[in-house]
Amino acid sequence: MNKNIKLAVAGAILALSASAANAGIIIPAGDWTVDISGNVNTFMTHTKHSGTSQTGRTAGGAASAGYANADSKATQFQTGLLPSALGIGAKTRQNDLDVAFQFSLFTGSNANSGDGLNGGRANENGGLGYNSLNIRQSYLSFGDKSWGTILLGRNLGTFGSDAILSDMTLLGVGSGAGGAGSSTLGRIGSGYIYADWKAQVAYTTPNFNGFEAQVAITEGTGQLDNSNLGYEGKASYSFAADAVTGKVWVGGKTAKIQTAVTVAAAANNGNITEFDSQGGEVGGKLGFSGAELVGYYYSGKNMDQGAGFAINTNVATPVAGFSHDNSGGYVQATYILPTKTKVGASWGKSVIELAAGTAELRDAEREAWVVGAYHPLTKHLNLVAEYNHLETTAAAAVANVSEGKQKTMSLGAILFF
Numbered sequence: 001m002n003k004n005i006k007l008a009v010a011g012a013i014l015a016l017s018a019s020a021a022n023a024g025i026i027i028p029a030g031d032w033t034v035d036i037s038g039n040v041n042t043f044m045t046h047t048k049h050s051g052t053s054q055t056g057r058t059a060g061g062a063a064s065a066g067y068a069n070a071d072s073k074a075t076q077f078q079t080g081l082l083p084s085a086l087g088i089g090a091k092t093r094q095n096d097l098d099v100a101f102q103f104s105l106f107t108g109s110n111a112n113s114g115d116g117l118n119g120g121r122a123n124e125n126g127g128l129g130y131n132s133l134n135i136r137q138s139y140l141s142f143g144d145k146s147w148g149t150i151l152l153g154r155n156l157g158t159f160g161s162d163a164i165l166s167d168m169t170l171l172g173v174g175s176g177a178g179g180a181g182s183s184t185l186g187r188i189g190s191g192y193i194y195a196d197w198k199a200q201v202a203y204t205t206p207n208f209n210g211f212e213a214q215v216a217i218t219e220g221t222g223q224l225d226n227s228n229l230g231y232e233g234k235a236s237y238s239f240a241a242d243a244v245t246g247k248v249w250v251g252g253k254t255a256k257i258q259t260a261v262t263v264a265a266a267a268n269n270g271n272i273t274e275f276d277s278q279g280g281e282v283g284g285k286l287g288f289s290g291a292e293l294v295g296y297y298y299s300g301k302n303m304d305q306g307a308g309f310a311i312n313t314n315v316a317t318p319v320a321g322f323s324h325d326n327s328g329g330y331v332q333a334t335y336i337l338p339t340k341t342k343v344g345a346s347w348g349k350s351v352i353e354l355a356a357g358t359a360e361l362r363d364a365e366r367e368a369w370v371v372g373a374y375h376p377l378t379k380h381l382n383l384v385a386e387y388n389h390l391e392t393t394a395a396a397a398v399a400n401v402s403e404g405k406q407k408t409m410s411l412g413a414i415l416f417f
Contacts, residue, residue: 024036024037024087024417025037025417029090031092031094032090032091032092033090033091033092034088034089034090035087035088035089035090035091036086036087036088037087037089037416037417038084038085038086038087038104038416038417039082039084039085039414039415039416039417040084040414040415040417041079041080041082041084041109041171041412041413041414041415042077042078042079042084042109042412042413043077043078043079043080043172043173043177043384043410043411043412044075044076044077044410044411044412045074045075045076045077045078045173045177045178045184045408045409045410046073046074046075046178046408046409046410047073047074047075047177047178047406047407047408047409048072048073048405048406048407048408049072049073049074049178049404049405049406050404050405050407051402051403051404051405074177074178074179075178076110076177076178077109077110078108078109078110078177078184079107079108079109079110079182079183079184080169080171080172080173080174080183080184080186080384080410080412080414081167081169081170081171081172081173081174081183081184081185081186081188082170082171082183082414083106083107083108083134083182083183084106084107084108084109085104085105085106085107086104086105087102087103087104087105087137088102088103088104089101089102089103096144097142097143097144098141098142098143098144098145098149099140099141099142100140100141100142101139101140101141102137102138102139102141102155103135103137103138104135104136104137104138105133105134105135106133106134106135106136106182106183107133107134107182108182108183134182135154136154136156136197137153137154137155137156137197138153138154139151139152139153139154139155140152140153143204145206145207146206147206148203148204148205148206149203149204150201150202150203151200151201151202151203151204152200152201153199153200154197154198154199154200155197155198155200155202156195156196156197156198157195157196157197157198157200157216157218157232157310158195158202158214158215158216158232158233158234158251158253159193159195159232159233159234159251159252159253159279159281159310160192160193160194160195160251160281160298160310161195161234162234162236162247162249162251162283162296163191163192163193163195163281163283163296163298163330164186164187164188164192164194164195166283166285166294166296166332167186167187167191167192167330167332167346168332168334168342168344168346168370168372168374169186169187169346169370169372169386169388170186171374171382171384171414172186172372172374172384172386172410173186173384173386173388173408173410173412174186174187174188174368174370174386174388174408175187175188175189175190175368175388175390175406175408176188177388177406177408177410178408185307185308187330187346187348187368187370188307188308188309189304189306189307189308189309189350189366190308190328190330190348190349190350190366190367190368190390191296191328191329191330191346191348191349191350191368192296192298192308192328192329192330192348192350193279193298193303193304193308193309193310193326193328193350194308194309194310195310196221196309196310198218198219198221198230199218199219200216200217200218200219201216201217202214202215202216202217203215203216210237210238210239211235211236211237212235212236212237212238213233213234213235213236214233214234214235215231215232215233216231216232216233217229217230217231218230218231218232218255220255220256221255221257221310221311222255222256222257222258222277222311223257223258224258224259224260224272225258225272228255228256228258228274229255230253230254230255231253231254231255232251232252232253233251233252233253234249234250234251234252234281235249235250235251236248236249236250237249243288243289244286244287244288245286245287245288246284246285246286246287247284247285248282248283248284249281249282249283249284250280250281250282251280251281251282252278252279252280252281253277253278253279253300253303254276254277254278255276255277255278256274256275256276256277257274257275257277257302257311258272258273258274258275259272259273259275260272260273275302275323276301276302277300277301277302277303277311278300278301278302278303279298279299279300279301279303279326280298280299280300281296281297281298281299282296282297282298283295283296283297284296290335290336290337291333291334291335291336292333292334292335293331293332293333294330294331294332294333294346295329295330295331295332296329296330296331297327297328297329298326298327298328298329299325299326299327300325300326300327301323301324301325301326302323302324302326303326304326304350304352306352306364307366308350308366324352324353324354325352325353326350326351326352326353327350327351327353328348328349328350328351329348329349330346330347330348330349331346331347331348332344332345332346332347333345333346339375340375340376341373341374341375341376342373342374342375343371343372343373343374344370344371344372344373344374345369345370345371345372346369346370347367347368347369347370348367348368349365349366349367349368350365350366350367351363351364351365352364352365363393364393364394365391365392365393366390366391366392366393367390367391367392368388368389368390368391369388369389370386370387370388370389371386371387372384372385372386372387373385373386377413380415380416380417381413381414381415382413382414382415382416383412383413384410384411384412384413384414385410385411386408386409386410387407387408387409387410388406388407388408388410389405389406389407390405390406390407390408391403391404391405392404392405392406
């Protein structure tokens, strides 16, 4: 995996040393140093749904594939928020430039998900079935510590990246268990919006005594005619003094999303309506003697299609009240016991505030409590146990409010190499 992602993930949850977290399979190859790294994880999850429990919501409030029947239960083996991954990267120093590339392939444990490998057919288990394969990273980078680094290709988005990398459920399950797909949701949609993996050109400044900034131009999401790009940026400050460590950051994004006036009009003359999508974020974390606190908040407009996913598909038809405000955040506390087990608890909430006077009069909300324990059985192998309590309110007329709960117990292991 990408070095920064690997360090942040392993460091945030397991408090491993930087050298252990960054230890992959290193192979010298001429002018290049090749790094093969990744993770394998599997969890047994048991989820109880009550009411109209959901993992997602379409822009118009209609039921999506993530909805579950009232009072149902799901038990299965699956990967957690972080899919199993194999990363292959290499770096070299040429002509006073640090040059590198990275490819990372992500997949899940269960076969209850369709993809292009089997014609999109789901539920094909066994030797003749396939699971989803997702190449989330494919980029090149070049730069120098004196002036910074330029990255071109597919990588994690800038806005919201620190929120997900600080989430303790990144090495666990969180919400969204019991369904199809190569990963669960963790705290996505109940405290922050998914940073997503995007084609981009990004520039990162050198580290000036803890200060660092990044700006990115990304592929346009939510587009019908691909006429718009997205723009993201953040600035951060990291510090350490004796036993105290910490980081604070601010970020922002802006883009446009599109919808056809009607399906027929889109097919005949391509009439398009555009909405501004923009948002800001602020966050921080502070560590002292095995304890760590994290706080995060975001606010914006037209950023979320319902379950914490930044809008990455266009909306085929106009939706009453489609233009809406978004807000949310989470707080988290973890502590490393003398046994080296890290225990933690977090609370978070995301809200989609529907426009007044529309058919959808009740805001959509997702609120979750999570408690977890993460024990390093070895420096690479970790046992994980979590409980996630998610409450959802789907946007609807007040008289038809749809509410639900998901209660998920998960137990499994994750191995980094």
